[in-house]
Amino acid sequence: MRRRPVADDLSDIRGATAWVVQQVAGADILEDVRFNIEVCVEEALANLIEHGRAATDAKDIAIAVDADPDGATILVTDRCLPFDGAAAPTLDRPTRGDMRPGGQGLRLMRAFASELTYRTIDGRNELTMRFRSPT
Amino acid sequence: MELVIEEGRSGVTQAALVGRMDIEGAQTIEEPFRVLTRLRRALVVDLSQVSFMASMGLRTLMVGARAQSELGGRLVLASPQPNVEKVLKESGIGDIIGVYPTIEAAAAAITA
Numbered sequence: 001m002r003r004r005p006v007a008d009d010l011s012d013i014r015g016a017t018a019w020v021v022q023q024v025a026g027a028d029i030l031e032d033v034r035f036n037i038e039v040c041v042e043e044a045l046a047n048l049i050e051h052g053r054a055a056t057d058a059k060d061i062a063i064a065v066d067a068d069p070d071g072a073t074i075l076v077t078d079r080c081l082p083f084d085g086a087a088a089p090t091l092d093r094p095t096r097g098d099m100r101p102g103g104q105g106l107r108l109m110r111a112f113a114s115e116l117t118y119r120t121i122d123g124r125n126e127l128t129m130r131f132r133s134p135t
Numbered sequence: 136m137e138l139v140i141e142e143g144r145s146g147v148t149q150a151a152l153v154g155r156m157d158i159e160g161a162q163t164i165e166e167p168f169r170v171l172t173r174l175r176r177a178l179v180v181d182l183s184q185v186s187f188m189a190s191m192g193l194r195t196l197m198v199g200a201r202a203q204s205e206l207g208g209r210l211v212l213a214s215p216q217p218n219v220e221k222v223l224k225e226s227g228i229g230d231i232i233g234v235y236p237t238i239e240a241a242a243a244a245i246t247a
Contacts, residue, residue: 107225
């Protein structure tokens, strides 16, 4: 997989997302799926940068990509305190009586990724997001 | 990300968002959009030139819609591209704010 480090700074997310799009460009990924990838990459990185707490001295965030005709796999790694975004409860959808502005990131990731898996190995967290192309 | 404001007929203000409503884009227009939603009482947000939206973009829209609601006004969305509409639907925010296929339909809904 090709890998790119990501700075612990929201301003690096656009560049990281553009890098992912560049990596999958040659794999004939449909625009619809590419859009889903971009949303999930932004949400996963924003979550780590805004809410992640480094387990030791640095978050050490990185993103890796593998694409093929069947779809793409995105691996986001970090050394924050573990947070399983694949299993954590999502907030209820807002309503007219509860127009709270935030809390939609996890919902979008679960809706737009075909599969999300999370594990921690030797202090390194791995969020794997799989995006399957429609058959 | 740009915010282009146009005063329409019947007291409806049209605000066109242009660009990527990702974190960077949402941060760029957050303040002018917030001010706009405090100054107008009928606002159609034209999304036809928004190519991308994630949760920070949704947040910006929701903050604006809530401000309008608190002031007795109304903000609605018009002409989203299919993928942006998908984000609005999945989050449930489209159902709350109101999404219309054209600017004319959105303006008519506000003034009805």
